[in-house]
Amino acid sequence: MGAARLVRGTTSIVVILVAWQLFAGRIPTSLPFPNVVDVAESAYDLAASGDLWQATVVSLQRVLLGFSIAVVIALPLGLTMGYVGLLERFLDGLVQAFRSIAPIAVLPLFILWFGQGDVAAASVVAYAAVFPILINTIAGVHSTETRLVDAARTLGLGHRHVLTHVVLPGCTPQVMTGMRLGMGLAWGSIIAAELAVGAKTGASGGIGQLMFISYAYQTDVSALIVYMIVVGLLGFGIDALFRTFGRKWEPQRRSSS
Amino acid sequence: MSKQVTLADNNASSAGGSARPSITSRTVIESALPWVAVVAFLLVWQLAAGSIANAALLPPPARVASALGEHIADGQLLNNAVASLGRLAMGFIIAVVVGAPLGVLMALSRAANDFIEPVVEIIRPISGIAWIPLALIVLGVSQALPVFIIAYVAIFPIMLNTAAACRGVSQGLLRAARVLGLSRSAIIRHVVLPAAVVGVMTGARLGAGGAWLALVAAEFIGAPDGLGFSIWYFAGIIQTAEMIAYICVTGFGGYVTDRALRLLQRRLTPWSPALRGI
Amino acid sequence: MGIIEATSVGMTFAATRQGSATVAFQDVDLDIEEGEFLCIVGPSGCGKTTLLNIIAGLERPTAGVVSMEGEEIEGPSPERGMLFQDYALFPWKTVWDNITFGLRYGVRRRQYPRRRRDEIARGFVDLVGLQGSEGKYPHELSGGMKQRCALARLLANEPEVLLMDEPFGALDAQTRLVLQDELVRVWGAEPSAPRRKTVVFVTHSIDEAVFLADRIVVMGRRPGRIKEIVTVDLPRPRGTQTRAGSRFRELTNLLWDEMRDEAIEAAR
Incomplete structure (x- = not known):
């Protein structure tokens, strides 16, 4: 399968790139549309200058901060909600209500409260990531084999130790899934937030804002496409990281019986 | 390849096993519990708004409710909601029309799969939102921009889940169909396509959350009206009550979309076991 | 007075959406002596596992009291360890x-x-x-x-008391015999204990029960209850020769008749 697959895959990518190179000039847009070579040159220039790296670091830091907040909130809450049925019932309505709101929709509120800086951006990220982690953690707790909980209880474990030593490791695969989904949303949200804030003032930093600047002020379409590629690469890299981690935990999924 | 990621929801059964003796009054209390939490939340909001005493920073719930009422009464809200939902529906329809056949094709033909998959895997990580500025250059501030972004966001889960669902048709079923005398086209129609519908619905439900995110983001920047546009507009003129009202409507829209897709899934694929999971 | 005492214990599962309330068992009185090996046998559905879970403290009975050393059992405790199928x-x-x-x-x-x-x-x-x-x-x-x-x-x-819920039920016949031998050996030779531990062993295998037990509780169905308690007078230490003896066969036959009558009764 390997060779034919590789040839076909490469063919279709090459065809697309050639088509882009040939027809770029004919795309009817308000600005001249760059061809492949333009974008490659632009990528080289941007990589050489420090701006792109700096913006990337800013965006990544925000994602990391917001995502950490989401984990710190969602993981213990999800464990407890999954373990204590009444608490789950109690919070169910609120969780359903808030998770239905697209995370980016609350950005203006966070900007109003926290200003246009990192805090608002990280808050949106946290909002985006918290629900997938929470919901998957709860589901993970439910799927923990009740026998294992029983076994731990008859071995003399209190509720707190059952949570940390049985339920938590038992639901790790689902928690990883939740984190992966949450990270995907978080990465989308940070770009959206930076784009939107960039549209408003132009003083926030981050790769999303660079995109907005190259669209609105510099009208540099080549750079814009380079930024898109960087966003894609980073998104892919982050996801791959989570997948590798997730696989690491996979053997644990094997049931005890 | 995205397998069918299970985003479990509140339907997941409560921790199974020990059937505790339960009393009727307890059941009543339990079913009231979520509402208690909602009321408590509104109360906290009211108290917080009272102590901040600044409607621009945090209007009390009643202010938001009355803003909501006004906008419902003068028809503005309806217009915006229709605009947004129309774009969402349009984007989803395009995603299904393009994505589902491609998914089936990918499942049926190894060659087609080999040609399409690498391209998909390269483009897919670029989130829909990152396309917004480029789409602004090509399409301008328009109806088309949010539709394009939504279609882009929804097409990948639909396509990949359709392909996965069709590939998942067991050899046993295919053999059974052949033994029963079905032609190749009949097999595709009666065996493969039902599986494709399962994949489309799974993909649509997985894509719905991301589609709402993209819709609101696209409307912030690139649309002349709609729910996202309204949130951003009222945020700009610091009419916080109106802004929150529209945020709530967005949430309601997200909820309704999820329920509607669930209902549609149950209608179209009543045999699908994925009903509870995703 | 036994180490574990059950007094008119009953368990009724509340009605669910799927069906009406079911009585797992009722009026169970049982004294478990310290240091004895007690087996509970009975057809599936007689509530023997539920009874064991109650003794473990994993479930609470809906009627009656189960106590250990005079204290009511209210939850799991390391004093009562459990082996699962x-x-x-x-x-x-x-x-x-x-x-x-x-x-x-x-x-x-x-x-x-x-x-x-x-x-x-x-x-x-x-x-x-x-x-x-x-x-x-x-x-x-x-x-x-x-x-x-x-x-x-x-x-x-x-633990003071060992609760075993069909621990060998999922094993093949040969491994099962080996582990039964191991269990009686380990039970007799535990290094840390000056005296033998109390064991409550649930099984549906009559051979297994006769081989292991000092006493066998036979439970019946619909509703679950204790039908009879049989004392096993086979000498210890037991081993392969035990299973070959005539007394072993007598006892298993006796219990088998008991169980068959029960099954026929329940099917009626």
Whole structure:
């Protein structure tokens, strides 16, 4: 399968790139549309200058901060909600209500409260990531084999130790899934937030804002496409990281019986 | 390849096993519990708004409710909601029309799969939102921009889940169909396509959350009206009550979309076991 | 007075959406003597596992009281350890970490220093014959090895009462016989205990019950209740020759008739 697959895959990518190179000039847009070579040159220039790296670091830091907040909130809450049925019932309505709101929709509120800086951006990220982690953690707790909980209880474990030593490791695969989904949303949200804030003032930093600047002020379409590629690469890299981690935990999924 | 990621929801059964003796009054209390939490939340909001005493920073719930009422009464809200939902529906329809056949094709033909998959895997990580500025250059501030972004966001889960669902048709079923005398086209129609519908619905439900995110983001920047546009507009003129009202409507829209897709899934694929999971 | 006493215990499962309320069993009175090996046999659906769960403290009865040493059982306790049919080994822990699990994380975790804990665990690893497998994960073990590991985990936790819920039910016939022999050997030869531990062993295998038990509780169905208690007068130590003896056959035949009558009755 390997060779034919590789040839076909490469063919279709090459065809697309050639088509882009040939027809770029004919795309009817308000600005001249760059061809492949333009974008490659632009990528080289941007990589050489420090701006792109700096913006990337800013965006990544925000994602990391917001995502950490989401984990710190969602993981213990999800464990407890999954373990204590009444608490789950109690919070169910609120969780359903808030998770239905697209995370980016609350950005203006966070900007109003926290200003246009990192805090608002990280808050949106946290909002985006918290629900997938929470919901998957709860589901993970439910799927923990009740026998294992029983076994731990008859071995003399209190509720707190059952949570940390049985339920938590038992639901790790689902928690990883939740984190992966949450990270995907978080990465989308940070770009959206930076784009939107960039549209408003132009003083926030981050790769999303660079995109907005190259669209609105510099009208540099080549750079814009380079930024898109960087966003894609980073998104892919982050996801791959989570997948590798997730696989690491996979053997644990094997049931005890 | 995205397998069918299970985003479990509140339907997941409560921790199974020990059937505790339960009393009727307890059941009543339990079913009231979520509402208690909602009321408590509104109360906290009211108290917080009272102590901040600044409607621009945090209007009390009643202010938001009355803003909501006004906008419902003068028809503005309806217009915006229709605009947004129309774009969402349009984007989803395009995603299904393009994505589902491609998914089936990918499942049926190894060659087609080999040609399409690498391209998909390269483009897919670029989130829909990152396309917004480029789409602004090509399409301008328009109806088309949010539709394009939504279609882009929804097409990948639909396509990949359709392909996965069709590939998942067991050899046993295919053999059974052949033994029963079905032609190749009949097999595709009666065996493969039902599986494709399962994949489309799974993909649509997985894509719905991301589609709402993209819709609101696209409307912030690139649309002349709609729910996202309204949130951003009222945020700009610091009419916080109106802004929150529209945020709530967005949430309601997200909820309704999820329920509607669930209902549609149950209608179209009543045999699908994925009903509870995703 | 026994170490565990059940007084008119009953269990009724509340009506659910799927069906009406069901009585698992009712009016169960049982005295379990300290140091005895008690087997509970009965057809499926007689509530024997539920009864064991109640003794463990995993479930609360809807009627009556179960007490241990005069105190009502209100929840699980390391005093009453349990062996499960599906082993219930923690899949993310090695054999060694499974065996030391209760000592490390249970309520008695501060009772022993680490060195002493390891000594205890080592003793039981040797006793059940798991030397060399300490670093393996449960999925790398055969069914018999898993249950040995679970047994070592149970014993290392030093419970007073051992509750066993069809522990050999998932094993093939041969492994089952080997583990029965092992169990009576281990039970007789436990290093840390000056006296034999109380065992409550649930099974649906009559042979197994006769081979292991001092007394056998026969439960009936619909509703579940105690039908009869049979004293097994086979001499200890028991071994392969026990199963060949005529008294063994007499007892199994007696119990078999008992169970068959019950099944016919229930089917009527």
